[in-house]
Amino acid sequence: MSIQIPTILLVGVFHISMEPDLVNKQKNNIEQVMNTLQTFQPTKIAVEKPYLIEEELDRNYQKYKRGDLLPGYDEVEQFGFPLASYFDHPRLYPVDDIVDMSSPSLNQVFEWAKEHQPDLFQEIIGVQSRLKEMENHSTLIDKLHYLNNPAYIAELQRVYMKLARVGDRQHQIGVRWLKQWHERDLAISANIARLVESDDRLLVIIGSDHLHLLHRFLSDSGDYHMVDSFDYLPR
Structure with a gap:
């Protein structure tokens, strides 16, 4: 009998706050991304936020679900909140880690x-x-x-x-x-590993700079089924 293992989809994104015009002028593209990511049918959604703001993340997500929050120029609010709400997830999961990247910068x-x-x-x-x-x-x-x-x-x-x-x-x-960079990505991969359960389909919305190491760390464990993000992005 085969053993069921978690499925993980890593989707690299950019920091929307740096390019707000893409949100203002391309709402239809965001909707297309949402529609295709929905086909992955995630059971959990992890985002690039540190655990220290977990309560704030939860509060803002609940406000969004009630219709009391207009998504800001933030990839978590633009992508994560609508997807989690569509599947009626109770929350999103912050998996980033706080690492001092200033010595040296x-x-x-x-x-x-x-x-x-x-x-x-x-x-x-x-x-x-x-x-x-x-x-x-x-x-x-x-x-x-x-x-x-x-x-x-x-x-x-x-x-x-x-x-x-x-x-x-x-x-x-x-x-x-x-x-410092490897420590951060190794910590993120550990947070992901502690989050998933055997039947999970985990969507990770993460800055694209992290994709190489996260995919490597998670794949090397042999504990997860890693799927190709191109299968879940609009053509």
Whole structure:
């Protein structure tokens, strides 16, 4: 007899507060995303929020369900609240973790590379430029497509691996920043693992930068059935 394991769908999103016009002008695209994500039929929805705001998240979700909250420029409120409400979920689950990412900061890593390793700095800028070219899409649906595209995710991972080379044997500044980033994603994957049960279908709405490591950590455990986000995004 086969053992039932949880099914997990990771959907990479962007921070809507940085691009509010996509919400203001493309309501129909948001509705299309909602319609296709509904076909996954999640039993739980996890979001990129820390546990420290769990009560606030619960309050705002209940207000939304009562019709007392207009979703703001926030990916959780734009995507998570409508989906959870459609399935009459009692709540959403925050799975982010609070990790100090300032010692060193990413800006300090770039400044070191710019000053001490100009050739490596130009390599990093080159990959970032290619990422920007891939991001050159006009619609919200197109944006979600490239954020979840394996080619884009692989190119983004190239940036991280180049950051590991920033510094020297005495000053592992790039490695130190990446340790913070890996700690955060490892903590998120642990929070997800503690959340799911054997018959769950868990939808995780997460910043696309986290997709590579989260998929790797969750897949490596062998405890989950990971599904392709492209199967649940509008064509």
